[in-house]
Amino acid sequence: xxxxxxxxxxxxxxxxxxxxxxxxxxxxxxxxxxxxxxxxxxxxxxxxxxxxxxxxxxxxxxxxxxxxxxxxxxxxxxxxxxxxxxxxxxxxxxxxxxxxxxxxxxxxxxxxxxxxxxxxxxxxxxxxxxxxxxxxxxxxxxxxxxxxxxxxxxxxxxxxxxxxxxxxxxxxxxxxxxxxxxxxxxxxxxxxxxxxxxxxxxxxxxxxxxxxxxxxxxxxxxxxxxxxxxxxxx
Amino acid sequence: xxxxxxxxxxxxxxxxxxxxxxxxxxxxxxxxxxxxxxxxxxxxxxxxxxxxxxxxxxxxxxxxxxxxxxxxxxxxxxxxxxxxxxxxxxxxxxxxxxxxxxxxxxxxxxxxxxxxxxxxxxxxxxxxxxxxxxxxxxxxxxxxxxxxxxxxxxxxxxxxxxxxxxxxxxxxxxxxxxxxxxxxxxxxxxxxxxxxxxxxxxxxxxxxxxxxxxxxxxxxxxxxxxxxxxxxxx
Numbered sequence: 001x002x003x004x005x006x007x008x009x010x011x012x013x014x015x016x017x018x019x020x021x022x023x024x025x026x027x028x029x030x031x032x033x034x035x036x037x038x039x040x041x042x043x044x045x046x047x048x049x050x051x052x053x054x055x056x057x058x059x060x061x062x063x064x065x066x067x068x069x070x071x072x073x074x075x076x077x078x079x080x081x082x083x084x085x086x087x088x089x090x091x092x093x094x095x096x097x098x099x100x101x102x103x104x105x106x107x108x109x110x111x112x113x114x115x116x117x118x119x120x121x122x123x124x125x126x127x128x129x130x131x132x133x134x135x136x137x138x139x140x141x142x143x144x145x146x147x148x149x150x151x152x153x154x155x156x157x158x159x160x161x162x163x164x165x166x167x168x169x170x171x172x173x174x175x176x177x178x179x180x181x182x183x184x185x186x187x188x189x190x191x192x193x194x195x196x197x198x199x200x201x202x203x204x205x206x207x208x209x210x211x212x213x214x215x216x217x218x219x220x221x222x223x224x225x226x227x228x229x230x231x232x233x234x
Numbered sequence: 235x236x237x238x239x240x241x242x243x244x245x246x247x248x249x250x251x252x253x254x255x256x257x258x259x260x261x262x263x264x265x266x267x268x269x270x271x272x273x274x275x276x277x278x279x280x281x282x283x284x285x286x287x288x289x290x291x292x293x294x295x296x297x298x299x300x301x302x303x304x305x306x307x308x309x310x311x312x313x314x315x316x317x318x319x320x321x322x323x324x325x326x327x328x329x330x331x332x333x334x335x336x337x338x339x340x341x342x343x344x345x346x347x348x349x350x351x352x353x354x355x356x357x358x359x360x361x362x363x364x365x366x367x368x369x370x371x372x373x374x375x376x377x378x379x380x381x382x383x384x385x386x387x388x389x390x391x392x393x394x395x396x397x398x399x400x401x402x403x404x405x406x407x408x409x410x411x412x413x414x415x416x417x418x419x420x421x422x423x424x425x426x427x428x429x430x431x432x433x434x435x436x437x438x439x440x441x442x443x444x445x446x447x448x449x450x451x452x453x454x455x456x457x458x459x460x461x462x463x464x465x466x467x468x
Contacts, residue, residue, distance in 0.1 A: 062458040070455065073324060080314040090307060090327075097331070176420055183417045186410055221304065224296040 014079050018088065021071055025092055025099075028064040029143040032099050032106070035061065036139060036202065039109040040132035043195055044125055046113055054110035061103035065096045087219060091212040095146065098205040102139065105198040105205070112195035117188040124192045127174060128199065131167045135202040138164065142206040151217035154210035155234060159227050164203035171196045248313050252322065255305055259326055259333075262298040263377040266333050266340070269295065270373060270436065273343040274366035277429055278359055280347055288344035295337035299330045321453060325446040329380065332439040336373065339432040339439070346429035351422040358426045361408060362433065365401045369436040372398065376440040385451035388444035389468060393461055398437035405430045 035054055042051040072093045075081065081089060109132075138160055145153040172193070179189050214222050214234065222230050269288055276285040306327045309315065315323060343366075372394055379387040406427070413423050448456050448468065456464050 059458070066455050066457060073320065076310060077316045077320055082311045086307065086311055093324075093327075094331075097328075172424075176424065179413065180417045180420050183414045186414050190406075190410065221300050223300060224293070 011079075014075075014081075017071075017075055017079070018085065021068060021075065021089075021092060024064065024068050024071070025095060026143065026147055028061065028068065028096060028099050029139075029146065031057075031064065032061055032102050033136070033139055033143065035103055035106040036109075036132075036136055039106040039113070040129060040136065040199075042110055042113040043132070044129045046125075048114050051110040051113040055107050055114070058103050058107050061100055065100040068096050069093055084216070084219075087216045091216040094212045095209050098208045102202050102205045105201050108198040109195045112191040112198075115188075115191045117191050121178075121185065121188050121192055124171075124175060124178065124189065127171050128192060128196055131164065131171060131196065132199050134164055134167065135199045135206075138203055138206045142209050145213050146209060149213060149217055151214045151234065154213040154217075155227075155230060157210045158207055158230065161203045161207040162227075164200060168196060168200040245313075248309075248315075248319075251305075251309055251313070252319065255302060255309065255323075255326060258298065258302050258305075259329060260377065260381055262295065262302065262330060262333050263373075263380065265291075265298065266295055266336050267370070267373055267377065269337055269340040270343075270366075270370055273340040273347070274363060274370065274433075276344055276347040277366070278363045280359075282348050285344040285347040289341050289348070292337050292341050295334055299334040302330050303327055318450070318453075321450045325450040328446050329443050332442045336436050336439045339435050342432040343429045346425040346432075349422075349425045351425050355412075355419065355422050355426055358405075358409060358412065358423065361405050362426060362430055365398065365405060365430065366433050368398055368401065369433045369440075372437055372440045376443050379447050380443060383447060383451055385448045385468065388447040388451075389461075389464060391444045392441055392464065395437045395441040396461075398434060402430060402434040 035057055038050055039054045041047065042054060072089050075089060076086075079085075138157060141153065141157055141160075144150075145157060175189050175193050175196070179186050208223075211222050214220065214230070218234055220233060222233070225233070269291055272284055273288045275281065276288060306323050309323060310320075313319075372391060375387065375391055375394075378384075379391060409423050409427050409430070413420050442457075445456050448454065448464070452468055454467060456467070459467070
């Protein structure tokens with residue numbers, strides 16, 4: 001992964017601190033990406049052991065959030081950053097909160113696999129797997145946009161989330177029909193439904209992270225702004 | 235509502251800025267509280283007009299988040315706060331993010347009312363209403379703990395969320411049974427299920443805000459820490 005763009009500082013030490021914190025965020029992103037891939041694999045194959053590995057691994061994600069957050073506060077207090085440096089640190093503290101929540105979504109997906117009630121729901125699991133692969137790709141590109149602080153890519157990704165939402169709505173309709181046709185399947189289908197919901201939330205979180213990238217690069221808060229307005233403004 | 239405790243600053247202007255920002259957070263909390271009450275009322279009585287009012291009102295919550303966040307960044311850049319002032323501002327930026335998400339939960343609850351497919355699900359709506367009242371009380375006490383920056387109350391509330399989670403699990407079981415007994419009710423029951431989920435998330439958000447209060451008062455990050463460890467540590 002390419003390094004984030006560095007602005008020049010008089011203090012080489014401050015530079016090193018900023019680079020260190022950026023690397024830690026990207027490492028956290030990499031860990032969350034692996035958690036998501038494993039959680040989806042666990043659900044697709046109903047592999048309870050792998051699901052348990054994902055659940056056990058979540059504390060590492062949580063720990064990274066807390067320690068990076070602490071470091072950000074320390075840097076603000078010690079270095080009193082302004083302008084783009086301050087925006088960078090603020091973007092990072094918000095990003096890690098969303099990464100941590102993607103970690104929670106992975107746990108929910110893994111738990112659906114662990115319940116093992118979705119045994120006979122193979123076609124539903126295939127739909128979810130497809131949607132999951134799209135979410136994984138979206139997360140990967142989001143981390144890439146973050147690594148390169150690429151506002152254009154972030155804007156494109158922001159749009160990609162709408163596709164994931166449509167896919168999600170289709171799955172919900174499919175699950176609903178399935179439950180109505182075979183009420184005994186309801187507990188298993190609900191497990192799949194929670195997993196689908198968690199995958200859809202991953203897309204929302206990625207969208208948030210893209211907004212922080214745009215905030216950092218353009219100095220503009222684009223939360224709660226439509227794609228069209230955003231494109232016009234940037 | 236009592237004023238938050240003010241630490242003394244050499245700069246009266248800085249003091250005024252901090253007080254202003256705190257007041258704005260509490261005003262945002264008040265708005266979110268009203269949104270939640272109205273969303274729950276709309277669902278209990280399936281009042282589509284009231285539901286629409288809640289949905290239309292969400293942009294105000296979003297706007298408050300963005301403007302308070304902006305002001306926090308401005309204060310950090312201009313005043314270069316340290317120690318408890320910096321913790322206060324960090325606690326505030328995190329709090330408004332959770333308040334904004336409670337606002338989103340209100341919209342989801344209102345949308346369930348708007349769908350109006352839950353027409354024949356009166357007993358289910360009563361369960362949700364009870365759970366909703368508990369969540370409203372929890373939000374009210376959370377805002378109170380925030381206004382007074384009361385770490386003890388925040389710790390107690392942190393525990394209260396477990397009760398809400400139990401109530402939620404009971405409702406999910408009830409909804410599942412209902413769907414299995416009457417498959418035609420599934421679309422309406424799923425609307426109730428999404429609303430129940432949203433109410434449960436309100437409790438989680440309150441728990442987060444309580445953690446920020448503890449962080450501010452005690453200077454300790456207690457996220458991802460169990461109640462027992464937290465109590466021992468404080």
